[in-house]
Amino acid sequence: MPNPHRPAVFGRRGALRAGAALATAGLFATPAMAAGSTRQTVNPLIKQRADPFITRHRGRYYFTASVPEYDRLIIRSSPTIGGLATAAETVVWRRPASGVMGGHIWAPELHRIDNRWYIYFAAGNSDDVFHIRPYVLTTAAEDPRTGPWTVAGRISLPLDTFSLDATTFAHRGRRYLCWAQHDPALGPGTSLYLAEMSSPKAITGTPVKLSTPTHDWETRGHRVNEGAAALIRSGRVFLTFSASATDANYCMGLLTANESANLLDPASWQKSAQPVFQTSRENGQFGPGHNSFTTAEDGADVLVYHARQYEQITGDPLYDPNRHTRVQRLRFAADGTPDFGVPVADGPVDLSRHG
Numbered sequence: 202m203p204n205p206h207r208p209a210v211f212g213r214r215g216a217l218r219a220g221a222a223l224a225t226a227g228l229f230a231t232p233a234m235a236a237g238s239t240r241q242t243v244n245p246l247i248k249q250r251a252d253p254f255i256t257r258h259r260g261r262y263y264f265t266a267s268v269p270e271y272d273r274l275i276i277r278s279s280p281t282i283g284g285l286a287t288a289a290e291t292v293v294w295r296r297p298a299s300g301v302m303g304g305h306i307w308a309p310e311l312h313r314i315d316n317r318w319y320i321y322f323a324a325g326n327s328d329d330v331f332h333i334r335p336y337v338l339t340t341a342a343e344d345p346r347t348g349p350w351t352v353a354g355r356i357s358l359p360l361d362t363f364s365l366d367a368t369t370f371a372h373r374g375r376r377y378l379c380w381a382q383h384d385p386a387l388g389p390g391t392s393l394y395l396a397e398m399s400s401p402k403a404i405t406g407t408p409v410k411l412s413t414p415t416h417d418w419e420t421r422g423h424r425v426n427e428g429a430a431a432l433i434r435s436g437r438v439f440l441t442f443s444a445s446a447t448d449a450n451y452c453m454g455l456l457t458a459n460e461s462a463n464l465l466d467p468a469s470w471q472k473s474a475q476p477v478f479q480t481s482r483e484n485g486q487f488g489p490g491h492n493s494f495t496t497a498e499d500g501a502d503v504l505v506y507h508a509r510q511y512e513q514i515t516g517d518p519l520y521d522p523n524r525h526t527r528v529q530r531l532r533f534a535a536d537g538t539p540d541f542g543v544p545v546a547d548g549p550v551d552l553s554r555h556g
Contacts, residue, residue: 241281241283241549242281242282242283242286242528242549242550242551242552243283243286243548243549243550244527244528244529244545244546244547244548244549244550245510245525245526245527245547246282246283246285246286246525246526246527246528247264247266247277247285247286247525247526248523248525248526249268249269249522249523249524249525250264250266250267250268250507250524250525250526251266251267251269251491251507251524251526252266252267252307252308252309252366252428252491252507253265253266253491253492253493253505253506253507253526254266254309254310254311254493254505255282255285255493255495255503255505255528256311256312256313256493256495257495257496258313260280261278261279261280262278262279262280262281262282262284262285262495263276263277263278263311263345263346264276264277264278264279264285264288264526265277265309265310265311265320266309266507266526267306267307267308267309269522271305271306271307272295272296272306273292273294273295273296273306274292274293274294274295274306274309274320274322274338274350275290275291275292275293276290276291276293276311276345276346277289277290277291278344278345278346281498282495282497282498282503282528282552291346293320293338293345293346293348293350294320294338294350296324297327298327299327299328300326300327301324301326302324302325302326302336302352303324303325303326303327303328304324304325304326304327304329304330304331304332304333305324305325305330305331305333306322306323306324307322307323307324307333307365307366308322308323308365308366308428308491309321309322310322310367310368310369310493311345312369312401314369314376314401315401316341317339317340317341317401318339318340318341318342318345319337319338319339319353319369319401319402320337320338320339320345320350321335321336321337321356321367321368321369322335322336322337322338322367323335323336323364323365323366323367324336331363332363333363333364333365334355334356334358334361334364334365335355335356335358335364335365335367335380336352336353336354336355336356337352337353337354337355337356337401337402338350338351338352338353339351339353339401339402353401353402354402356378356380356402356403356404357403357404358380358382358404358408359407359408360382360384362382362383362384362385363382363383363391364380364381364382364383365380365381365382365391365427366380366381366427366428366429366491367379367380368380368429368430368431369398369401370431370433372433372438372460372464373460375397376397376398376401377395377396377397377398377431377464378395378396378397378398378404379393379394379395379411379429379431379440380393380394380429381393381394381425381426381427381428381429381442382394384410387413388424389423389424390413390414390420390423390424390425390426391414391424391425391426391427392410392411392412392413392414392426393410393411393412393413393426393427393429393440393442393456394408394409394410394411395408395409395411395464395465396408396409396465397465406465409465409466409467410467411440411456411467411470412426412442412454412456412470412472413426414426414444414445416444416454416474416475418444418445418450418452418454418475418476418479419444419445419454420444420445421445421446421450422445422446422447422448422450423445423446425443425444425445425446426442426443426444426454427442427443427444427491428441428442428443428490428491428492429441429442430442430492430493430494431494432494432502432539433460434502434533434537434539435533435536435537435538436459436460436461436537437457437458437459437460437537437538438457438458438459438460438462438464439455439456439457439538439539440455440456440457440458440470441453441454441455441456441477441478441492442454442455442456443490443491443492444476444490446518447488447518447519447524448487448488448512448514448518449480449487449488449509449512450480450488451480451488451489451490452476452478452479452480452488452489452490453476453477453478453479453489453490453492453506453541454472454473454476454477455472455473455477455539456470456471456472456473457470457471457473457538458470458471477539477541478490478492478504478506478541478542478543478544479543480508480512480544481543481544482512483543484543484544484545484546485510485511485546485547486508486509486510486527486543486544486545486546487508487509487510487511487512488508488509488518488524489506489507489508489527489544490506490507490508491506491507492504492505492506493505493506494531497530497552497553497554498552498553499553499554500554501530501531501552501553501554501556502530502531502533503528503529503530503531503552504528504529504530504531504541505526505527505528506526506527506528506544507524507525507526507527508524508525508527508544509521509523509524509525510523510525510547511523527544527545528550528552529542529544529545529550529552530550530551530552530553530556
């Protein structure tokens with residue numbers, strides 16, 4: 202996130218200006234079609250909700266995302282994905298008025314681990330809103346909307362620098378944390394790192410750098426790798442990530458490793474030579490990225506992401522609040538590789554297996 206008071210070295214997300222506080226929290230949600238099946242979902246699913254994360258637990262979907270004011274953590278829930286559009290939004294945590302975690306609150310993720318809920322998110326301090334570090338909240342409640350939520354603490358990383366977008370996934374009996382971080386030795390921007398976890402709130406061992414921005418499509422506007430999401434299918438571990446500035450240049454790349462490989466060996470991972478998901482002017486979708494994955498009611502894989510409905514932005518794109526949550530069916534090529542296609546146009550989407 203560029204800081205107006207020091208050199209711009211971080212590509213980041215929008216809606217930081219005080220004027221963004223005028224954005225209405227959730228009142229612009231697009232209504233889903235009448236209740237019921239996977240066919241009754243409309244894009245954009247939820248307006249002015251960026252970095253969307255949807256998880257499914259015991260027959261319900263739970264949604265969280267960044268809000269334009271970057272001052273709170275929210276959760277919605279529904280028995281269907283389409284129902285999230287009009288579901289009540291519960292504020293489960295607000296940043297303190299001052300001090301640690303009193304700055305910008307970014308990119309929450311909601312995970313169910315060992316019968317507890319955890320929210321991974323990044324926060325700045327009130328005296329330096331760009332002093333972004335990863336933190337964890339937790340609750341023992343069955344319904345994460347009810348809480349109470351407590352601060353489990355900051356995730357301690359060997360390098361104490363701008364770090365964000367932590368995600369976690371389990372594979373073959375091990376749990377991993379993947380995040381984006383700035384390393385001054387690598388120059389401006391953020392790279393992706395991976396470490397094993399000793400608990401849901403701590404890493405163990407030495408993190409490894411999986412990817413740094415090198416391709417042209419990763420360095421437009423800013424040098425960025427961020428917003429990773431894991432998908433394990435067809436004998437492989439896939440990690441999507443987002444790249445470049447948060448305007449129409451924002452796009453997604455893909456890292457791939459064999460499921461039996463040592464995931465902590467950077468040589469196990471292969472990066473896509475080209476973006477796998479990017480702006481579609483034909484469909485009116487600009488800067489798609491910071492995705493997550495879920496499954497439709499019938500088990501079909503679903504891609505969750507944000508994008509804008511226009512390319513031209515007045516002023517700095519970081520201050521534009523109109524990145525809206527979208528969903529679409531995720532398909533696969535014959536060899537089992539995810540085929541992301543293009544961001545679909547606004548309107549009804551069919552998330553079912555046969556859609």
